[in-house]
Amino acid sequence: MEVKKIFLPESELPRQWYNIMADMPTPMEPPLHPGTGQPVGPDDLAPIFPMNLIEQEVSTQRWIDIPEPVLEKYLLWRPTPLYRAYSLERYLNTPAKIYFKNEGVSPPGSHKPNTAIAQAYYNKVAGTKRICTETGAGQWGSALAMCCCLFGLECKVFMVKISFNQKPYRKLMMQTWGANCVASPSTETEAGRKILAQDPDSPGSLGIAISEAVEAAVTGENSKYSLGSVLNHVMLHQTINGLETQKQMAIAGDYPDVVIGCAGGGSNFAGNCLPFVRDKIHGKEIDIIGVEPSSCPTMTQGPFAYDFGDTVQMTPLIPMHTLGHNFIPAPIHAGGLRYHGMAPIISQLILDNLITPVAVHQMETFEAGLTFAKTEGFISAPETNHAIAVAIREALKAKEEGKEKVILFNWSGHGLVDMGAYQAYFEGRLADYPLPAEDIRRALADIEPLPKPKQYRVGKI
Ligand SMILES: Cc1ncc(COP(=O)(O)O)c(C=O)c1O
Numbered sequence: 001m002e003v004k005k006i007f008l009p010e011s012e013l014p015r016q017w018y019n020i021m022a023d024m025p026t027p028m029e030p031p032l033h034p035g036t037g038q039p040v041g042p043d044d045l046a047p048i049f050p051m052n053l054i055e056q057e058v059s060t061q062r063w064i065d066i067p068e069p070v071l072e073k074y075l076l077w078r079p080t081p082l083y084r085a086y087s088l089e090r091y092l093n094t095p096a097k098i099y100f101k102n103e104g105v106s107p108p109g110s111h112k113p114n115t116a117i118a119q120a121y122y123n124k125v126a127g128t129k130r131i132c133t134e135t136g137a138g139q140w141g142s143a144l145a146m147c148c149c150l151f152g153l154e155c156k157v158f159m160v161k162i163s164f165n166q167k168p169y170r171k172l173m174m175q176t177w178g179a180n181c182v183a184s185p186s187t188e189t190e191a192g193r194k195i196l197a198q199d200p201d202s203p204g205s206l207g208i209a210i211s212e213a214v215e216a217a218v219t220g221e222n223s224k225y226s227l228g229s230v231l232n233h234v235m236l237h238q239t240i241n242g243l244e245t246q247k248q249m250a251i252a253g254d255y256p257d258v259v260i261g262c263a264g265g266g267s268n269f270a271g272n273c274l275p276f277v278r279d280k281i282h283g284k285e286i287d288i289i290g291v292e293p294s295s296c297p298t299m300t301q302g303p304f305a306y307d308f309g310d311t312v313q314m315t316p317l318i319p320m321h322t323l324g325h326n327f328i329p330a331p332i333h334a335g336g337l338r339y340h341g342m343a344p345i346i347s348q349l350i351l352d353n354l355i356t357p358v359a360v361h362q363m364e365t366f367e368a369g370l371t372f373a374k375t376e377g378f379i380s381a382p383e384t385n386h387a388i389a390v391a392i393r394e395a396l397k398a399k400e401e402g403k404e405k406v407i408l409f410n411w412s413g414h415g416l417v418d419m420g421a422y423q424a425y426f427e428g429r430l431a432d433y434p435l436p437a438e439d440i441r442r443a444l445a446d447i448e449p450l451p452k453p454k455q456y457r458v459g460k461i
Contacts, residue, residue: 022062050126110413112143134209137335138170140228145179211312229265238271266343299357324443330433333421
């Protein structure tokens with residue numbers, strides 16, 4: 001019988017995270033203080049993050065030990081299985097072998113707890129009592145809610161209003177794990193009130209929700225802020241995924257020619273692909289593809305520039321591919337992919353041609369999600385459908401070329417709480433949102449006066 005799932009025993013759970021900053025061919029440019037234009041130091045970040053996470057943010061140590069209490073909690077869902085998608089291969093009639101890493105088996109249903117559990121732990125040992133965060137589709141908010149609960153911390157979540165309305169069950173999951181979740185923009189913060197005064201019907205954005213969460217953290221007692229993507233320490237924690245995958249691919253006796261992940265802020269993609277990027281730096285031939293929505297084309301069309309991580313300009317200036325901190329993407333259902341910026345690590349690896357970005361339209365992603373559900377059974381999160389769409393494109397390309405390629409993609413989460421999006425698809429209410437270039441130009445005008453990184457690149461608008 002064909003081997004469908006490749007499991008790792010718990011004893012094979014990686015004991016260290018992999019830090020790509022030790023191996024990047026071009027070192028990253030530092031984040032800047034928006035007031036002074038100087039690189040931010042650890043003390044500048046101390047009001048929002050605990051020092052142990054700030055140390056990880058700037059560390060260039062290649063391997064970082066995972067603390068025992070974090071390993072213990074990882075065992076709730078890790079190691080996650082690697083699947084061979086035989087039915088999808090047969091349906092596509094492709095000579096390619098398709099593998100997917102199932103990160104949807106975590107209790108909240110995605111890769112997000114890989115870093116949430118680490119961040120909750122480091123905050124706990126640093127004496128934090130409450131963590132504040134934002135969430136798009138709700139996967140991150142529910143992951144942090146669970147992990148705060150497991151380490152006895154309070155959790156406050158600002159959820160982008162459009163997703164708050166589209167995905168009510170996510171809020172209930174957060175409540176089940178004891179967190180407090182409000183729709184953003186909210187009236188609870190200066191930042192939220194300012195946005196509501198300008199636009200009472202604002203659908204919200206991740207940039208706005210981040211502003212609210214940072215404000216709540218700096219003004220709250222014993223509170224810290226936590227980000228579910230973008231930052232270096234988040235990418236680091238997520239590498240447990242790719243490290244497991246490498247062991248599992250070795251058990252299967254294969255090595256990928258193509259590695260694919262969807263990218264919002266970049267964390268699930270980074271988690272799965274960075275150990276393979278390391279191999280590529282050392283000479284392996286491998287295509288590593290990050291997939292984003294055409295309606296929020298940060299990597300494929302945004303410049304590489306310094307920009308704020310949030311709308312109200314509270315964060316340091318970050319060197320990244322960006323569409324401008326005021327960019328509000330169309331209301332697509334992949335809420336987790338509606339962020340204006342991309343992780344500096346992923347952005348730098350794009351500049352160094354180690355990663356290739358691709359943009360796909362919403363309808364193609366849902367069609368791919370349905371094909372996957374009808375062949376492999378699993379119903380995917382709308383974000384994950386982006387990775388599936390490109391895995392299918394690559395498998396069909398392999399068929400055309402008559403090549404027996406090995407394709408690996410990261411299945412970042414299930415869509416069981418996203419059925420509203422599928423309902424909209426079935427009822428013919430979903431559409432593609434080709435982006436008016438004028439919208440991007442307007443948003444990019446806001447970053448024009450900001451300092452430029454040495455490797456500044458103009459966007460493709
Ligand atoms: C299932 C799923 N996949 C992917 C993403 C995108 O985030 P990131 O790029 O940080 O992995 C999200 C974000 O909410 C998500 O929920």
